[in-house]
Amino acid sequence: MSNCLFCKIASKEISADFILETAELFAIKDIAPQAPVHLLIIPKKHLASLLDLSAADQSLIAHIHSAAIELAKQFGLAENGFRLVNNCLGDGGQAVPHLHFHLLGGRKMTWPPG
Ligand code: 5GP
Ligand code: ZN
Secondary structure, eight states, X not given: OTTOHHHHHHTTSSOOOOSEXXXXXXXXXXXXXXXXXXXXXXXXXXXXXXXXXXXXXXHHHHHHHHHHHHHHHHTTOTTTOEEEEOOOHHHHTOOSSSOOEEEEESSOOOSSOO
């Protein structure tokens, strides 16, 4: 999508440090970290929100979770745990309308979220 921040990062039109990159997704550090580790796992193809995933995306969904596990281990979160979050649309707190998952860790999370 032409005017989408994460599509522009995916296509390298906007530069970013890729922590992980595969054919289907990439991971970057969040620009405004909410925890000592705060990564964004982002599918390369433009999907506006979680609601746009379909049965055809099953391998992508699995791949996102595999990437989260790999990154959690890489960033030292496998022992104490972490949080994998998707904010969906307005009530979910989604600000960037391109599907992404937050991997947060390195501190004790609170519940319920605000
Ligand atoms: P959302 O609220 O949509 O779930 O999360 C969007 C996230 O993207 C926010 O945590 C925000 O800090 C992050 N973000 C926004 N713009 C940029 C950017 O240009 N680069 C990076 N690395 N993160 C960004
Ligand atoms: Zn996009």
